[in-house]
Amino acid sequence: MRTTQSPKICLAASSGGHLSQLRKIAGAWSGRSVFWVTTVDIVNRSLGDGSRVYAVGECNREHLLRLVSVLFRCIYVAFKERPDVVISTGAASGCLMCLLGRLGGAKVVWLDSITNVERISLSGRLTRPFADLFLVQWPDLAERYPGVEYVGAVI
Amino acid sequence: MIFLTVGTQFPFDRLVKAVDDLVGEGVLAEEIFAQVGDGAYQPRHFQAVEALDKKAFDGYFRDASAIISHAGMGTITMALDHGKSLLVMPRRKKFQEVVNDHQVGLADRFARLGHLLVARDQTELRDRVRQLGSFVPKPRQADPEAVTQRVLRFLNRWETSGGRSPNGFVS
Numbered sequence: 001m002r003t004t005q006s007p008k009i010c011l012a013a014s015s016g017g018h019l020s021q022l023r024k025i026a027g028a029w030s031g032r033s034v035f036w037v038t039t040v041d042i043v044n045r046s047l048g049d050g051s052r053v054y055a056v057g058e059c060n061r062e063h064l065l066r067l068v069s070v071l072f073r074c075i076y077v078a079f080k081e082r083p084d085v086v087i088s089t090g091a092a093s094g095c096l097m098c099l100l101g102r103l104g105g106a107k108v109v110w111l112d113s114i115t116n117v118e119r120i121s122l123s124g125r126l127t128r129p130f131a132d133l134f135l136v137q138w139p140d141l142a143e144r145y146p147g148v149e150y151v152g153a154v155i
Numbered sequence: 156m157i158f159l160t161v162g163t164q165f166p167f168d169r170l171v172k173a174v175d176d177l178v179g180e181g182v183l184a185e186e187i188f189a190q191v192g193d194g195a196y197q198p199r200h201f202q203a204v205e206a207l208d209k210k211a212f213d214g215y216f217r218d219a220s221a222i223i224s225h226a227g228m229g230t231i232t233m234a235l236d237h238g239k240s241l242l243v244m245p246r247r248k249k250f251q252e253v254v255n256d257h258q259v260g261l262a263d264r265f266a267r268l269g270h271l272l273v274a275r276d277q278t279e280l281r282d283r284v285r286q287l288g289s290f291v292p293k294p295r296q297a298d299p300e301a302v303t304q305r306v307l308r309f310l311n312r313w314e315t316s317g318g319r320s321p322n323g324f325v326s
Contacts, residue, residue, distance in 0.1 A: 007313055017228040024299040028306035060254055085313060087306065107313055109306055115228050117260040133309045135302060138264075151305045152298030155232050 007084035008033045010077075010106070012097035014058070015040040018089045018113055024154035025111070028087075035081055037074070037097050052081075056093050067092065074100055088127070089113055095123035102130050109133045112141070114153055120145060157287075158219035159189035162227050163206050166194030167252055170244045173277040174223060175200050183284050188215055221287045225252075226262035231271065240290045241271040242283050269293035 009029050013019040015038050034051050041055040056073040059066040070093050078100035086101035087109040088094035098108045112124040114137040120128065128134055134148050142150035159174055161167035171191050177183040178200035187201035190212065197203075207215065216222065216233060224230040226243040234241035245258035259275075266273040270292050274280035 007310065009310075020229070020232075025303040025306055027300070027303040028310065032310070085310065107309075109309060111302065111306075113228075115257050115261050117257070117264045121257075133306070135305065149305070152301035154299040154302050155228070155295075155297050 006032055007107075008035075008081065010035060010037060010081060010083035010086040010097055010101055012037040012086060012088040012094040014038065014091045014093060017115065018091055018094065021111065021113060021154050022087070022089045035083075037077055037093065039093055059092050071096055078104060085109065087111070090121055090123040092123055095127050098127045098131065107132045110135065111154070112136045114138075114155055116141070120148070156186045156188055156215075156219050157183070157221050157223060158215045159187055159191075159201075159203075159223045160212075160216075160230060161190065161192050161194075161225050162230065163190075163192055165246070165252060166192040166196075167225050167246060168194040168196040169250060169252065169277070170223070170225065170280075171198055171203070172196050173244070173280050174198070176277070177281060177284055182281060185220065185288075188219075190215075221290075223284075223287075226258035226265075226273070228261070231261075231265060235270055235292065235295045238292065238294070240287055240292055242274060242280075242287050242290075243271055244274045244276070244280060268295075270295055 009032055011022060011034055013022040019038055036047055036051060036053040038053065038055055039058045047053055054077045057070050059070040074093060074096040082104055083101050083106050085107045086098050088098050089111045090113055102108050108131045110124060110127050110131045112120050117138055120136065120141060136142050136148050136150050137153040139150045142148045161170060171189065171194060174187065175198040178187060189198060189201055189203035190207050191203045191205065193205055221240040222234050223242045226245040243262050245262045246252035248256050262273040265271050272283045272286060272290055274283040
């Protein structure tokens, strides 16, 4: 049993736009214990807040074999770190970390990327059934999907 | 100078060729500098490089009178941050330029909000480049603090309620 009441937070986002959107809300976890899961190793140093960074590789629906390799790396990270909360903006690997975190009892926070205007992203739609807080960045999306919240856009 | 950039992940020859044709026809009179990725098309009417490091990229971006690009969120955000006139052409799945058509809806929405100009294809591009010189982008009103506070509230509630459910494999 962990004695501290402060949760260990997994911050999961693909390199590029997903990651930069997640970093826009860094104030939400300041002073808390976090680790990052991203796709490409090159961004590790630029995160620069001293927390652990795991690069699990790129994958998408077009490369199913790569998805398996990413899945195994995500499983390794989830078992090693055992987060209490997973916060993700996507995409595929973020969705995997949310699912694996959830299986371990973690709470799941999803912030759908602003690039999804007409409907929620594929990874977001897969995560929505088990997310504890699901945020979108366009008000009309929140009206169309039950249980989805809009409070603002990060960019 | 107009800075044409297509990002580094995939080439976007359709846009590079369309801009090249417009320069060739004299529709686009301003000097162009381009970052084109590893595309097969070689522009005839302006200087192009495959990739730029961040410092050089930022320099061209800052010095440009306007930006022409794909509808990537990185370029859109940067243009809005710098108050640059931006003309985008969305990448399309049917031309294998991207894995899905999210750039179409994104570009249309940002255009409707007055943040940028959008050209769906080469024909529309011809009309839009004429507007680019006089286009003044509307600044974007984002609210990352509202999202931060919402997530913070969620985490605070997690802490006061005593944390994870007893079913988790960690406890």
